[in-house]
Amino acid sequence: MSDRLRRNALQWTVYAPVLALLALLATWGRALPWILVAVVACFLAAAVLAAVHHAEVIAHKVGEPFGSLVLAVAVTAIEVALILTLMADASDKNATLARDTVFAAVMITCNGIMGVCLLVGALRHRVAVYNSEGTGAALATVATLATLSLVLPRFTTSTPGPRFAAGQLAFAAVASVALYGLFVLTQTVRHRDYFLPLSRAGEVIDGDDHADPPTTRQAMASLGLLAVALVAVVGLAKVESPTIEKGVAAAGLPSSVVGVVIALLVLLPETIAAVRAARRDRVQTSLNLALGSAMASIGLTVPAVAVASIWMSGPLVLGLDPTAMVLLALTMVVGTLTVVPGRSTPLQGGVHLSILGAYLVLAVIP
Structure with missing residues (x-):
């Protein structure tokens, strides 16, 4: 029976991304009635769960911290593409879109995902254990990237308002790429052991001893299906955004709430994967996902919008x-x-989690 259930689960995770992508193609750019909005939400949820499954298959094949890196970069790359697509409208309301999206990602990952995983890990295993050297390096990189890209523009004087001059923006973009690249090199090559889960005795756990790794063919299939699932997740989130905007406007909430809701939807695959890792007492893997996502969000978004600003009009x-x-x-x-x-x-x-709660309350009631 267990083998049959496993095969059914495998078939479900293969079909779900494809069906979600077809739903995206059928609904993209169209105004949807409420019944179709609900159907699209179901496809979105299925794509999220399928993405988590395929990310875990890849992580099991390549090991940590490569598995966390694959999911973080994949989600962020598609998120960046979505930001650039929305910014192409050249609307003044999109002037702060990149900032709001990146900041929402940082707050959700560094407080929401991180907080939930620490809470789950500690409640389930009494104390959550992780490597302070690797996690500290990741947090320091996130803090530096966030300050250089999101805080400094408020204090520069070359241009009016909280904006970078062209040269300053170019420096922030190059610094973001350089720091992110240096971190990835540190995480995956020179000091990989700093980012591996720890046992209760403080020993590094390299690999997963309770299951055989998938074959290369299975891992490659999951990699392709992960890409399809993530495209569907981000695309369907965009399809749902007009309904979200109408709901936010009807409730009299600030427009920035829309960005928060979309960020929550886009980060769902990483959140579920991180919580599952924490339940298995792999809190380091959870923190790799959380901080890696925050870092990728800044390190990929800022250079992308810096290049895009060359031909895009508007501030x-x-x-x-x-x-x-x-x-x-x-x-x-x-x-x-x-x-x-x-x-x-x-x-x-x-x-x-209380800091995340404060962020969400202030987003709704500025």
């Missing part, structure tokens, strides 16, 4: 407002205190 606003800067600073300070000991109780998870 590009990257500087955060004072309230957002306070939340970012609080996130990095609390994150540092969480990471340094290398182990966390449920309290640390709750603290990070």
